[in-house]
Amino acid sequence: MNLAVQTSAQRLKAYCDSQLVANQIQGVYEARDERMIKYLSKVRRLAGKFKNFAVIRIPRTENAKVDVLYKLTASGYTTLGSTCMEFLKKSSIENEAVEVMQVEHESCWMDEIIEYLRSGKLPEAKKEARKVIQRAARFSLDGESLYKRSYTLLYLKCLRLSNAAYTMQEMR
Incomplete structure (x- = not known):
């Protein structure tokens, strides 16, 4: 993306073989890891410099071109015809500031049960x-x-609504 910005590109299509990364960039998934949050923040900031920016997920099995480029660069090639390459000496997010948004805790049916199991605190009524x-x-x-004991004596993990939506999306 940095190279495209430097060449004054107006439109950029980025191909990605990671479903997680592609969906985080598209806003379908939430980035939770601190490093991923920094990378996502940088991608979104750079994406704003283009008139049109798209991330397209391709299956890893169809990613032969990238595999060839990776193997060539790993073996020491520095020029590949008209292909632009940038070799990074350090992480592109090193010393990168992260914007943190304060998110209110979503209330859930589990809260009273968790509070009771953790501290014995009960509602007044x-x-x-x-x-x-x-x-x-x-x-x-x-x-x-929080886990619920099922009739088969298995423990079922209880999820908040936001986590349940994310889990269901991952299961597809």
Whole structure:
């Protein structure tokens, strides 16, 4: 992307064989790892310099051209006809500032159960407190994760709505 910006390109199509990276750039997936957040921030900032920018995911099995380029550069070739290449001596996100947005904790049906299992704290209303105690009997807390005991004695991980959507997207 840096090379395309330097050559004053107006449109850029980037091909990527990583479903995770492509979907993070497109905004389908959320970047959670600190390094990925830095890379994503840089990509979005650079993408704003183009009139048209697109990331296209291609299956790894159809990525022969990139594999050949990688093998050639790894073996020491520095010029490949009209192909522009840039060799980085350090990570492109080194010393990169990250914008952090404060996200409010989404309330969820699990919150009262987690609070009760963690600290024994119950709602003020006796009726609500009784419901929490009864429901909590079927759950187990492991660190920050809540699990429900199934009838087959397996533990099922409970997810917040945002995590459930992400998990369902990954399962496709």
